[in-house]
Amino acid sequence: MDVTQVLLVDDDAMVRTGLRMVLSADPTLRVVAEATNGRQAVAMVRDMAPEVVLMDLQMPVLDGIAATRELRANGYTHPVLVLTTFQIDTYVVEALRAGANGYLLKDTAPEEIIRAVHVAAAGDSVFSAAITKRLVATIGHPDPTATDDARRRLDRLTDRERDVANAVAAGSSNAVIAADLKMSEATVKSHVSRILAKTGAENRVQIALLVYQVGPA
Structure with missing residues (x-):
């Protein structure tokens, strides 16, 4: 059985615990490590090469946007899915421009989080067309x-x-x-x-x- 290795990146311990519990319900997904900031995430990706990264946006030391940009600059090609509390958030747009493959809201249903990780691991992006249109609108004209x-x-x-x-x-x-x-x-x-x-x-x-x-x- 193929198992997809996932890195969780969030400075909120409760969020990380919740995500770990959600992903553990699927035997084909394995959380291999947790990072509390973007700097730790960059180091862990270098050492572990996880197949999917779930990345929070607003964190101390190095935020999710800068971390995603650094991962891409370092040659990391696997999916990075950003996590956000807000449906409309200009930070998300910047994360997508930095190289993220999509985004999830933190209140996304557990089964949808699992599906999103599988979709990303298969090479597709995870985003809603309707929300993406609204995100583009937040850039202004x-x-x-x-x-x-x-x-x-x-x-x-x-x-x-x-x-x-x-x-x-x-x-x-x-x-x-x-x-x-x-x-x-x-x-x-x-x-x-x-x-x-x-x-x-x-x-x-x-x-x-x-x-x-x-x-x-």
């Missing part, structure tokens, strides 16, 4: 330079790749995209890989942010 940059990056895509990018922005999984666009999941994965390479996005959430910034084609 982007400056023209940022919008033009996003448009230039998306203009590098073929029509089919743009269809896939739009579906990613809608929150669809690879399986759903494959069914909707009548292609295999392997083809969807290939398209997503090319979209990431062409746009310079680091993950599916950043693809979604680009699409929402410009608007679907």
